Structure formats: C-alpha cells, structure tokens
Amino acid sequence: MSSFKPLVFSGVQPTGNLHLGNYLGAIKKFVALQDTNDCIYCVVDLHSLTAQLVHDDLEDQTRQITAAFLAAGINPKKHIVFNQSRVMQHAELAWIFNCVARIGWMSRMTQFKDKAGKDRENASLGLLAYPSLMAADILLYRATHVPVGEDQKQHLELTRDIAQKFNNDFSDRIAAKGLGVEMKVGEEIVRGYFPITEPVIGGPAARIMSLRDGSKKMSKSDPSDLSRINLTDDADTMAKKIKKAKTDPDALPSEVKGLEGRPEAENLVGIYAGLADISKEQVLKDFGGTQFSVFKPALAELAVAKLAPIAGEMRRILADRAYVDGVLSDGGAKAGALAEATMKDVRSIVGLQQG
Known part of the structure; x- marks a missing residue:
C-alpha cells in the first residue's frame, strides 16, 4: 500500500512576547520532533491579522519567533523555517478550502466564539475563516502530523474534516488523474489526495496556565x-x-x-x-x-x-538581522517549491485553468 511520507508541520503566531507556555507546549516539542521527522516550522504572520490588521512591529515579531526557533535548537539547514506570507499558496489553498468547508463548521469553533464574544456580527470574516487558513497551512505540504496544544485540537479536527470532504467531493477526478494515495482512516483503507493529519499531543506540560490564575491559560495578552x-x-x-x-x-x-x-x-x-x-x-x-x-x-x-x-x-x-532574514528567505524558497507542487495538483483536481 502506498502512503504519505511522514511530515510534521506547525506554526506560531508573531503576536506578543513568547513565554514559557509557548516553549513547553510547542517549541520544545518542535525541537524533539526534528530528530526523527522531516519538519516544516512556520511563523504564521497572516494569522496574526485576524487579531489586528495593522501591526507596527509585525516584522520584528516575526524575527523574534524565528530567533526563538533557532535558539531552542531547530536546525534550519535540515528542516524548513519560514514565514507564511512569503508563500502565496497558503492564501490560495485557503480560498479553495473556504469553498469546501461549511459555515456551520466554522461557527462552532470554540476559539471563534471566545474571541468574537457576544458581538459576533461585528467579528471579521478572517476570524471566522481562521481554521480554514490553518487547514491550508498544514495540507499545503500534505503534512501527516501536527504538534498542537489542547486548545488547537478542535481546529485540527476541522482540518481533518476539510481534507476528508475534499477527498470525497473530488474522488473521481483524483482517481482519473492518478493523484490518489492510499491511507487508513479508522479501520478503512481509502484513497485521497490530502492526508487525514494526526495530532501530536502529550508530555507532562502540554498546557501551561497563568502564574496568577491556575484556571486560565498562560497568555501573551494577559495585562499582568x-x-x-x-x-x-x-x-x-x-x-x-x-x-x-x-x-x-x-x-x-x-x-x-x-x-x-x-x-x-x-x-x-x-x-x-x-x-x-x-x-x-x-x-x-x-x-x-x-x-x-x-x-x-x-x-x-x-x-x-x-x-x-x-x-x-x-x-x-536577533542582533544579526541579516542572518534571521536569510533563514526566512531560504526557508520560504524551499516551502514555496513544495507548495506550488501541491497547488498544481489541486488546481488540476478542481478544474482551474493553468498555463
């Protein structure tokens, strides 16, 4: 049985100072996974626009996340480290997934409910569609595993739903073009273009709480x-x-x-x-x-x-800005090549004309 090559993808938003929760819940796990997997780690700067459209320090925040990746031990020569906005195919695939996903799926997301609050009519469309872009981030590279915290598990489940619906909706075209890959879904062997990505959750400190209130997650946005x-x-x-x-x-x-x-x-x-x-x-x-x-x-x-x-x-x-920018540029070029290979297939499957 053919199958997807194991690949880990994950990203961190460049909003606010990185803290202990980010390190133990994500970055430390990223470092460990690179020893046994091919990995792609992304600074998801497009996602940060859902919180605030204009960030005066977004470029510096992006560099800070990158520096944290590197300082913690991620090797940009063996793995890919880049920022999301360098690879336009993220937004392109997100639009196609917007047309695959259902509004009901999006509106049930706990994070959307929490961030939109009672005034949901005034929330941005980007905030509602956030999980669709997250699905595109992952599936653009046909990643098989994603290290996530408990609070992101629901979004990964939505990613799996989107992948499965795409595979089902276009099953005939995927088969006709010879682009299907066999995979195990539950007890069933099926064929599809996108993998049903698995979460990597665990460790003794998967969720770190506030030092001032053990019932609240440690957060960059906490005023204290x-x-x-x-x-x-x-x-x-x-x-x-x-x-x-x-x-x-x-x-x-x-x-x-x-x-x-x-x-x-x-x-x-x-x-x-x-x-x-x-x-x-x-x-x-x-x-x-x-x-x-x-x-x-x-x-x-x-x-x-x-x-x-x-x-x-x-x-x-961080004192060597040119080095950090070089890592992001090199990583963006590598990620872009992989992303375009996926999008050529997706455009063909969907029926979009391309040169």
Missing part, C-alpha cells in the same frame, strides 16, 4: 506580566515571577490525584515536569510533602538553568 515567564526574561525576573506565583497553603501531595482541585499547584508541578523532562508522578515523588517555600526556589533554579541559555542565544541571533 507576572502571569507569565517570557523567554526573554533575565534570571532575576524569572525567579521573582515564580516566587510571586499564586499557590495555596497546603504542602505538595505525594500523588497526582492529590492535585485535584488545586489548579495553581498542578500548574507549577506541570511546569517543573516539563522543564525537567519527567512525569508529574516523579516530581511529586521527589517533592511530596514539601511546602511551596521550598518547591518554588527549586523550580526557579530549574527554569533559569533551562531558559536563560535560550534567552541569551535569542538576543545574540
């Missing part, structure tokens, strides 16, 4: 800088933020079950586990019965040891 550890924070700032992190008066439990109903404690244990590459069970084995007055300094020491070198390397890389 004490709610997050930025990748660019110096050692003293990191330690200060961990010291001030909200906790409860009880000691750490000896078992994970004891973290139930204690969101701030669970968050700090998860952060330690993610930074140390161990399970929460192991953290509690080492620190069970310990007060936060002891655990927080240990966590701060670990955070500084793991993150300070990345922050220093980011500053060094």
